[in-house]
Amino acid sequence: MAPSITLWFLQASRSIRIAWLLEELHQDYNLKFFDRMSNMKAPDEFKSGCGNALGKAPSLQDGDVTVFESGAITEYLCEKYDEENRLMPRDAKERVKVLQWIHASEATFMLHALAITYARWNVPAHCKDNGDLAAMEKGMSANVQNDLEWLESELSASKGGFLCGDKVTAADTMMQFSLEFIMGTNLGTQGKEWPAINKWLEKCRACEGYRKAVEKTGHRL
Ligand SMILES: N[C@@H](CCC(=O)N[C@@H](CS)C(=O)NCC(=O)O)C(=O)O
Known part of the structure; x- marks a missing residue:
């Protein structure tokens, strides 16, 4: 089955935080990889497709949910997928x-x-x-x-x-x-x-x- 999660990843950026977290959570994901342009900005295709009004990386889609801000994505993924509370303790x-x-x-x-x-x-x-x-x-x-x-x-x-x-x-x-x-x-x-x-x-x-x-x-x- 195709993974429900898509990570919009910009090289090199805070996107690695989310890729690492997804690996720790053992979640499969589609990767939309983009290089920066020469002015260091994300390309237009990234900005128009990633679902973040500011066009910044990382951005994540999970089914019909879009989340951006790496901290918010982290909290979202832990709430949804960290059933054993390994990444986000219960205590x-x-x-x-x-x-x-x-x-x-x-x-x-x-x-x-x-x-x-x-x-x-x-x-x-x-x-x-x-x-x-x-x-x-x-x-x-x-x-x-x-x-x-x-x-x-x-x-x-x-x-x-x-x-x-x-x-x-x-x-x-x-x-x-x-x-x-x-x-x-x-x-x-x-x-x-x-x-x-x-x-x-x-x-x-x-x-x-x-x-x-x-x-x-x-x-x-
Ligand atoms: N506070 C945001 C920062 C997002 C951000 O500034 N991302 C940078 C890369 S680390 C970006 O997308 N830069 C490319 C651009 O501005 O076009 C987060 O934690 O996700």
Whole structure:
């Protein structure tokens, strides 16, 4: 039977969060894969077909339901398909921790890091030459470094090596992309090392579900 789920996937993007989650949930899905255009935007076919009014990735269709915003897609998929509560714990205290990371991945980590990306993309060339951009980045790195300190200390205290214990949860499937993006493009890191974060990223990359998602989608940052 054809899978009911279709993932609109843009290379390289937050879409990998959802592909990884679908693998962890053992759900089959159709993949609509698109490369970015030279201006980094999604192509028109993606924007007109994905069902997200903003034309952003990821977007997911499941039967007659369309969901976008990676955090909302994550909550939707867990509610519908995580019958054993592996990705989203049933226990209220554990569940709230996972929800906190799901929301922090976008509303804290990506928010602060993207301010730097947008500055890099948009400042006039002379600001790059005269050091203004570097000064801006230094100022904006304060928020990112706070976020990274928090994550570093949580991971250092984690007994199982993942964000919420010894198994992957939706906290990891959401947060991993944010950190790959921040570390991979040195957004606010200012040359500092984050050993617990790096170790956790290695652990995420080694997960079978993540490797399957990368293989199926061709995701590469
Ligand atoms: N908060 C949204 C962000 C969506 C978003 O900005 N997606 C980017 C890729 S990571 C995108 O579609 N960019 C292409 C474009 O703007 O055309 C989410 O978590 O899904």
